[in-house]
Amino acid sequence: MGDLGRFVAEATWQGSRIETDDEVLAELAAFNRSFHEWLGSNDLLDPGNVLSTAIGQLQDDETRQRIQREFDAVLALEFEEFTPIDRAYLAWLTLDVPLVCVAERDSAIQRLWNEAGRIEDTAPALSVVDHTDTTQRTRPDAVASFLATGDQPGPADDGHVAVLESPTFEAQVRRIADEIELRRRADGVSYDEIAVVLQDSKAPIPETLRLLQNAGIPVTSATVGGLEHDPAARELYALVCSCTDETDTDSGWSVDRAHTTLTARIENPDSVSELRDGTVERARTDGLEAALWHWILETDLKGRIGRDETPLDAKTQFEHVREVLSLASFIDDTDLIESSWERLRHGLEREMERAASDRVAAELETPTEGVLVDTVRVVKNTSKDTVFMVNAIDRDYPADPRFTALFPTPHLEQLDAYPSYTTPTEADVRNTFSTESELQTRPLHAYYAALSRRFLAVGARAAADHLYFCTYREEVGGTGSNLQPSRFLAAADEALGPFERIRHDGIHSHGSAVEFALTRSDSALDEIRRAGVIGDPVDVEDVREDFATIQTLLERDLPDEVREAIRTRVDFAEGVVHRE
Helix, strand or coil, X not given: CHHHHHHHHHHHHCCCCCCCCCHXXXXXXXXXXXXXXXXXXXXXXXHHHHHHHHHHHHCCHHHHHHHHCCCCCEEECCHHHCCHHHHXXXXXXXXXXXXXXXXXXXXXXXXXXXXXXXXXXXXXXXXXXXXXXXXXXXXXHHHHHHHHHCCCCCCCCCCXXXXXXXXXXXXXXXXXXXXXXXXHXXXXXXXXXXXXXECXXXXXXXHHHHHHHHCCCCEECCCCCCHHHCHHHHHHHHHHHHHCCCCECCCCCEHHHHHHHHHHHCCCHHHHHHHHHHHHXXXXXXXXXXXXXXXXXXXXXHHHHHXXXXXXXXXXXXXXXXXXXXXXXHHHHCCCCCCCHHHXXXXXXXXXHCCCCXXXXXXXXXXXXXXXXXXXXXXXXXXXXXEEECCCECCCCCCCCCCCCCCCHHHHCCCCCCCCCCCCCHHHHHXXXXXXXXXXXXXXXXXXXXXXXXXXXXXXHCEEEEEEEEEECCCXXXXXXXXXXXXXXXXXXHHHCCCEEECCCCCCCXXXXXXXXXXXXXXXXXXXXXHHHHCCCCCHHHHHHXXXXXXXHHCCCCCHHHHHHHHHHHHHHCCCCCCC
């Protein structure tokens, strides 16, 4: 179902016109048309179909002229990402009206999923005014330019480029956390001026957020909605599961598990059953949204969020609670589906599973107040003092093109009408990317390999002063084969490097402090126990030095709860149990 949903989204965004002789694709196109006919019969419009509908309206002279009275000229930003339907809408909107388009060469990423070619070739009617910046570049600028164009700019003395090497993905993120704290202490860089960048929405963004949070780094993200990982949203989801008549849900949540979750969340666990029954009764009389408000008010959910969370986390959780309430309101008001707890549960599960596609344009507001952990697409037009390019390994840069499980990739290479660009020629590859010096046997793979390099370049371009390419060697529980650094990173290192290799094992973040204190105290105590049983020698000076280090960590600027947790864990390893 996920692949079918993505197909509908991409086809809708491009105007839903699919002409093909392929039986399977024709069936999918027919489904898409019938879906939109059903929406129209119920006075609904898919968000992806807004431009197609608007173009039809703008073709009426009276309608277009009435709209054009509202402005004197149009300025179109990021024009290099405008797809054919975007440009068609812009052309009708600005018919006989001054139009200025601003674009950046060698930076299109989203548009290239839909069509090949440089931006200059897509709008030949526009006159081109070159505003190329010829000022001295920093080292991150030079590296980003080389990755985007293959050109080797002149020497640059300002800025810093380094490679952060780690054994595993988890270690990579922990070392990023350490380097973030080093930058803050050494250069006074704020969290807001740091970005941790992954390739696209299919990358492990939630895992990266979690690992950084565990290390004590405040984080924020636009790509990950966060409902699945948000405690307040999960509480409301547990409530919805508890109120359904089904014993088990598709997601594995049972009524008992939902009850346990609610009991752990609210301040008076004994009242959960009574509050749940009151919520169900409120839904019968006033609807789902009113029922959720009943729970929120009776359990003081808003107050708990405000008291227990940091301002940044509280703001995020309030937004997620609002999303859940909005979905409940829609189910209450629509005549298309039955208003029930089961429908609300299905809707929440769908929202939790949904991730924004990098191939379909979306309005995104870049969040602040924390380290930005997001995709290349989100950071494209931002500038941060420090940027970490995560997973700069040959598996991700270049990454194999990922389209859909509905068709095998070799079949897609022959399918012109599929709503993604799947049939490039050798000429398309050369005309689109100046970095492609040698073609593979299959132009499709060469095209998307070059697009992967473009992604790496655009992400690197966001770095103003410090740029880190982060690599790791093997997967946890994998076959033991080594993951190689990206070939594009290797080419940049050879052309503009050598880049500094960072392999520090210092303790700079709260997460590293906790990890060292717990692991070293456990191993030291194990060594001492073994010495008494089998006579293994123990270097007492090393143990004393490690525990002196742990004591120093406890005296640093750790939060009180972290310091107390370390002390309690060390005491517990020695057999000391604290009771209150």
